[in-house]
Amino acid sequence: MKLLHIENLSVEFPTHKGNVRVLDKISLRMNQGEVLGVVGESGSGKSMLALAIMGLLSPNAKLTADYLSLNGQDLMKLNLDQRRKYIAQNASIIFQEPQTSLNPCFNIGTQLIETIELHGIRRRKKQRQRALELLEAVGITEPELRLKQYPHQLSGGMNQRVMIAMAIAAEPDLLIADEPTTALDVTIQSQIIELLLELNRTRDMGLMLITHDFALLSESTQRVCVMYSGQIMENASTDNILSSPRHPYTKALLDSIPHIGERHHMGQRLYSLKGRIPAIDHLPVGCRLGPRCPRAAKECVKTPRLDMIKQHGLVRCHFPIPSSTQVEGERND
Amino acid sequence: MTEPVLAVENLTKTYRESGWRYRNHVTYALNNISFQLNPGQTLAIVGESGSGKSSLARQLVGSDQPTSGKVLIDGEDVYQLSASERKKKFKKVRMVFQNPYSSLNPHSRIGSTLEEPLKINTSMNSRQRKEAVHNALQRVGLRSEHASRFPHMFSGGQQQRIAIARALILEPEVIVADEPLSALDVSVQAQILNLLMNLQEELQLSYVFISHDLGVVEHISDQVFVMYRGQLMEYGEVDQIFDQSMHPYTRRLLSSTPTYRHTVEYLNKVNSPEFKKLAKKSNGCPFASRCPYAEQKCLDQMPKTRNISGQRVTCHWPLQD
Amino acid sequence: MSEVKIYKDTPIPGRWQQFWQRYRRHKGAMLGLMFLLVILMFALFSPLLAPHDPTEQFSQFLRYPPAWTEKGINEFLLGTDDLGRDLFSRIVYGSRLSLGLSAAVVLIAALFGILLGAIAGLSKGIIEFAIMRIMDIILAVPSLLLAIVIIAIIGPGLPNAIYAVAIVLIPHFVRIVRATIKEEMNKDYVIAAKLDGANGARLFTHSILPNILPPLIVQVSLAFSTAIVDIAALGFLGLGAQPPNPEWGTILSQSRDFIQLAPWTVTIPGLAILITVLSINLVGDGLRDALDPMESRG
Numbered sequence: 001m002k003l004l005h006i007e008n009l010s011v012e013f014p015t016h017k018g019n020v021r022v023l024d025k026i027s028l029r030m031n032q033g034e035v036l037g038v039v040g041e042s043g044s045g046k047s048m049l050a051l052a053i054m055g056l057l058s059p060n061a062k063l064t065a066d067y068l069s070l071n072g073q074d075l076m077k078l079n080l081d082q083r084r085k086y087i088a089q090n091a092s093i094i095f096q097e098p099q100t101s102l103n104p105c106f107n108i109g110t111q112l113i114e115t116i117e118l119h120g121i122r123r124r125k126k127q128r129q130r131a132l133e134l135l136e137a138v139g140i141t142e143p144e145l146r147l148k149q150y151p152h153q154l155s156g157g158m159n160q161r162v163m164i165a166m167a168i169a170a171e172p173d174l175l176i177a178d179e180p181t182t183a184l185d186v187t188i189q190s191q192i193i194e195l196l197l198e199l200n201r202t203r204d205m206g207l208m209l210i211t212h213d214f215a216l217l218s219e220s221t222q223r224v225c226v227m228y229s230g231q232i233m234e235n236a237s238t239d240n241i242l243s244s245p246r247h248p249y250t251k252a253l254l255d256s257i258p259h260i261g262e263r264h265h266m267g268q269r270l271y272s273l274k275g276r277i278p279a280i281d282h283l284p285v286g287c288r289l290g291p292r293c294p295r296a297a298k299e300c301v302k303t304p305r306l307d308m309i310k311q312h313g314l315v316r317c318h319f320p321i322p323s324s325t326q327v328e329g330e331r332n333d
Numbered sequence: 334m335t336e337p338v339l340a341v342e343n344l345t346k347t348y349r350e351s352g353w354r355y356r357n358h359v360t361y362a363l364n365n366i367s368f369q370l371n372p373g374q375t376l377a378i379v380g381e382s383g384s385g386k387s388s389l390a391r392q393l394v395g396s397d398q399p400t401s402g403k404v405l406i407d408g409e410d411v412y413q414l415s416a417s418e419r420k421k422k423f424k425k426v427r428m429v430f431q432n433p434y435s436s437l438n439p440h441s442r443i444g445s446t447l448e449e450p451l452k453i454n455t456s457m458n459s460r461q462r463k464e465a466v467h468n469a470l471q472r473v474g475l476r477s478e479h480a481s482r483f484p485h486m487f488s489g490g491q492q493q494r495i496a497i498a499r500a501l502i503l504e505p506e507v508i509v510a511d512e513p514l515s516a517l518d519v520s521v522q523a524q525i526l527n528l529l530m531n532l533q534e535e536l537q538l539s540y541v542f543i544s545h546d547l548g549v550v551e552h553i554s555d556q557v558f559v560m561y562r563g564q565l566m567e568y569g570e571v572d573q574i575f576d577q578s579m580h581p582y583t584r585r586l587l588s589s590t591p592t593y594r595h596t597v598e599y600l601n602k603v604n605s606p607e608f609k610k611l612a613k614k615s616n617g618c619p620f621a622s623r624c625p626y627a628e629q630k631c632l633d634q635m636p637k638t639r640n641i642s643g644q645r646v647t648c649h650w651p652l653q654d
Numbered sequence: 655m656s657e658v659k660i661y662k663d664t665p666i667p668g669r670w671q672q673f674w675q676r677y678r679r680h681k682g683a684m685l686g687l688m689f690l691l692v693i694l695m696f697a698l699f700s701p702l703l704a705p706h707d708p709t710e711q712f713s714q715f716l717r718y719p720p721a722w723t724e725k726g727i728n729e730f731l732l733g734t735d736d737l738g739r740d741l742f743s744r745i746v747y748g749s750r751l752s753l754g755l756s757a758a759v760v761l762i763a764a765l766f767g768i769l770l771g772a773i774a775g776l777s778k779g780i781i782e783f784a785i786m787r788i789m790d791i792i793l794a795v796p797s798l799l800l801a802i803v804i805i806a807i808i809g810p811g812l813p814n815a816i817y818a819v820a821i822v823l824i825p826h827f828v829r830i831v832r833a834t835i836k837e838e839m840n841k842d843y844v845i846a847a848k849l850d851g852a853n854g855a856r857l858f859t860h861s862i863l864p865n866i867l868p869p870l871i872v873q874v875s876l877a878f879s880t881a882i883v884d885i886a887a888l889g890f891l892g893l894g895a896q897p898p899n900p901e902w903g904t905i906l907s908q909s910r911d912f913i914q915l916a917p918w919t920v921t922i923p924g925l926a927i928l929i930t931v932l933s934i935n936l937v938g939d940g941l942r943d944a945l946d947p948m949e950s951r952g
Contacts, residue, residue, distance in 0.1 A: 041520060187585055190591065215590075253520060256520050260575065260590055272524045276490055396845055428846070435843060436846050454851050
């Protein structure tokens with residue numbers, strides 16, 4: 001049984017210029033306990049995907065999908081109320097800014113216990129005990145004291161831990177983390193990722209890690225899904241994507257990040273795509289990367305399909321980059 | 334020896350907490366900071382939030398006065414100069430902000446934003462100013478017809494280009510860039526970084542580059558200055574800091590910065606055909622085909638179990654830190 | 655950077671054009687604007703539109719009801735009052751007074767308000783403290799009561815009513831201007847302008863003023879409606895415009911005694927005040943909605 005199974009999920013928003021499609025036929029599968037990375041820049045629709053799965057889209061959004069199931073239950077068959085209830089029991093989400101996700105007027109304890117109560121623990125004493133348990137599980141020191149403190153008294157990393165504690169209160173099978181570390185300092189960043197992975201291992205909880213940072217995914221995910229302008233561009237195992245990205249966009253993303261250990265004293269320049277991400281209501285014809293793509297040719301005015309490439313994964317491109325191991329082999333021969 | 338274009342000596346900035354409860358409580362935003370920046374070089378200031386790096390940027394461009402210490406521009410202590418002289422000196426050090434959109438006046442056209450510093454600081458006539466604006470826009474990769482547009486009509490990357498054009502228009506010697514990339518998308522970050530490096534080469538600019546991203550810092554800088562809570566932790570050439578860092582804090586920053594370079598190197602190694610070929614018929618170390626440190630010897634020869642101060646290890650190249 | 659153009663650059667509408675596009679979508683605000691324009695027409699062209707002189711007494715037509723009732727005659731569209739004056743003409747001429755006086759009030763209040771607000775916003779310490787505390791004191795007293803007190807000191811009459819209402823309105827401007835300036839001063843682009851070498855005055859006119867304009871415009875519209883109500887109230891109490899001036903509040907107070915004999919003489923000026931204030935408020939609402947997105951990225 002798949003933890004998450006999405007077939008052709010699209011989301012449209014009505015605007016005064018007509019409907020705008022922010023997610024275009026997304027298909028995804030996640031196994032129980034899997035860690036999936038979703039990479040994309042702003043406007044790629046990666047956060048929208050998270051909201052769509054969680055049923056948190058604004059009411060004017062139109063969601064269509066051939067199939068959308070969480071833990072074996074087809075969500076499209078449930079009505080709104082049932083769906084909300086079901087999702088709340090099976091999936092949780094944490095966001096980028098822990099400070100804005102927590103209510104500044106209440107202390108940590110009140111907010112945490114409220115969540116716990118929603119998930120069926122009624123007795124005051126048990127609630128408190130569970131709250132302490134959860135805070136300990138996310139590595140917060142002095143949980144007794146923290147319960148009485150307010151969000152502004154805790155650091156950003158600490159608040160994010162509280163958010164995670166609230167997210168795992170329902171023992172969800174799927175945790176979606178939408179840029180969980182972007183607002184945090186580097187040293188804290190790695191701790192939070194470490195914590196998420198630990199929860200994934202110890203609780204067999206599926207983790208969808210949404211980020212713009214490839215480096216963050218390299219050591220934590222098994223599979224990576226690259227999004228651009230509301231479409232999936234490449235979906236393959238992390239190892240395959242890192243060692244030989246087949247989609248030009250994935251390659252450009254990887255090459256445009258400078259890394260520790262690569263020094264360019266001689267004035268070397270980074271690889272960068274020209275131009276900018278197209279506005280979602282003003283997309284180019286055919287391949288959405290088309291105007292920016294270094295490999296673009298005539299055929300790219302036709303929309304490419306998300307095709308399977310052997311021993312790699314799914315790639316949406318008419319002219320995928322040849323595998324790097326093959327290229328090396330050719331050179332050596 | 335070349336004279337540094339910008340230097341600070343024992344720069345300290347303190348804030349006194351107001352209110353009766355903290356009458357004598359003084360916080361140090363910057364504590365005894367000293368460094369030098371040579372022409373055409375890039376000094377990176379590295380630190381996490383609250384390290385005082387933005388406060389330092391404000392002192393460098395003169396928007397805030399230090400509590401004590403000196404700021405030297407072209408070797409002259411600016412706070413020894415008269416107010417008007419000082420103003421002139423600070424025009425050689427210009428700033429690029431973190432958030433490009435908020436650093437541009439939303440209600441004035443790009444052209445007039447760029448013209449403003451020329452109007453105030455130079456005696457150029459209208460035509461000369463227009464030409465300078467045109468040149469600056471071209472230099473940062475925009476077109477002169479962009480001058481009549483408003484900031485919100487540009488993408489984040491273009492806005493940052495405009496902010497850079499504004500910094501360039503007075504022909505400064507130093508640009509202080511406070512996290513100029515962190516508000517931008519990954520693929521746009523590379524564009525801006527390349528632009529900064531190109532400009533440095535063309536115009537012999539010096540940069541004070543404030544960032545928390547060590548990957549970017551290593552890419553662009555010549556010297557690195559690591560700060561923590563307003564204090565100097567480590568300061569040296571980029572090679573020294575990244576290869577032989579002596580401060581635990583720097584080490585910690587380096588180790589917690591995510592990177593996929595190791596993964597890629599390792600994958601490339603184990604995926605290479607010759608390695609696979611060898612690994613198949615290898616009678617060496619069984620882990621060799623998955624080992625990031627594997628060398629030819631590992632494939633040829635089974636390592637012996639060794640006893641290293643009581644610890645047993647079967648490897649040709651035991652890790653020793 | 656050479657860009658391959660796939661789409662033609664569509665000309666991007668300017669700031670005011672965008673504002674108008676957003677305003678037009680607001681139906682209530684458009685309705686308010688239409689009413690306001692009609693009232694403005696009345697005010698501007700009263701001699702042409704009014705059939706009679708507002709003070710001319712037709713002694714044979716006392717207390718004639720409006721034209722659409724049984725006893726009404728077409729010559730007096732909205733009827734006549736107890737002295738036989740044509741109510742329609744009085745309302746039309748009254749719009750002149752109401753709008754004109756309010757405009758004067760708002761102008762004075764805005765002028766001093768912006769000035770004081772700017773001083774308070776750009777300065778620190780004792781000056782700011784003094785200005786803001788005085789404004790707090792003014793705000794602490796109910797506005798109409800304060801206006802009455804001021805008039806009690808300087809004496810009744812139209813010019814004095816203007817001063818009184820203006821003084822009452824000043825604190826609102828001061829507060830909004832000071833708050834926005836304080837907010838703007840911390841923004842990056844103001845710091846950037848400072849680094850460009852701009853001095854205080856230049857900073858204010860070039861960087862800050864354009865950005866406090868939207869809240870200021872909204873405040874003006876609010877002040878306008880308050881001014882109309884307050885002036886009418888003062889007129890009603892006999893402290894503002896004096897009879898036979900056809901000021902709406904004054905008309906109302908004079909007709910009060912005949913509320914049972916000639917209800918229209920009370921209803922109609924009341925309606926005039928209501929419609930004017932309502933349409934100004936609707937316009938203000940629309941302005942706020944249309945101006946607000948300016949702050950965020952379009």
